[in-house]
Amino acid sequence: MTRAKALWTGGAGALAVVTFVLSLLALIALNAGGAARMGSATLLRLAAGYDRRAEILLASAEPSPADRRQAASLSRSAIEQFPYDTSAWLRLAYVDALEHRGLTPAGGALLSRSYELVAVDPDVGLWRVRFALENSQMLSHNLRANVRNEAFALGMNGDKRSELRQMAATIRNPAGRLSAALWLNRLEAGVTK
Secondary structure: OOHHHHHHHHHHHHHHHHHHHHHHHHHHHHHOOOEEEEOOEEEEEOHHHHHHHHHHHOOOOOOOHHHHHHHHHHHHHHHHHOOOOHHHHHHHHHHHHHHHOOOOHHHHHHHHHHHHHOOOOOOOHHHHHHHHHHOHHHOOHHHHHHHHHHHHHHHOOHHHHHHHHHHHOOOOOHHHHHHHHHHHHHHHHHHHO
C-alpha cells in the first residue's frame, strides 16, 4: 500500500470514528434533556433535547408551577442553541398564558415571534392556531392576521382542513370559536368555486 493510500484510509477511518462519537453524543443529549455531559463538563448541547424535555413537563392538563418554570428555562436553552425554534417560542407563550390565566402582551410578543420565524408551520400550526384563538381578545391586529393566514394556508390541504374543523369545535373561547367558524366557512366556499 502506498503512503498516500495509507493516509487516505487512515483519514477516512478517523472521520468515521469522529462521526460515530458525535452521533452518539447527539443521541445522549437528545435523551438526557438537551445536553451530553461528562462529569461537570458539557460536551454537546442540542435544542431538540431541551424541547423534548420541556414538552414532557407541559404535557399534563395542569402543569405545576415548578414544571412550568423548568419548561420555560428549557425552552430558553433551546432558543440559545437554535433561535429559529418555533416550538420553543410558542411554548414560552403558552407558559406565559398558563402563568397569567391568559395571554399577556409579553406572551403575545412571543407568539408573534413564532410567526415571524415560520408563518405557516405544518408541525405546530394547528396547535398554534387553536392556542391563538383561545386567547382571541388579546391578539393584536397583525397577530390576528397571521393566525388567519396560517389557518387559511393549512386549510388549503384537505387533511389539514378536516383537522382544522375538528380543532375549531374544541375551542372554548366564544370569540375564537366564531373566528374559526367564519374562516372555515370562507375556506369551504373557496373550495367549492
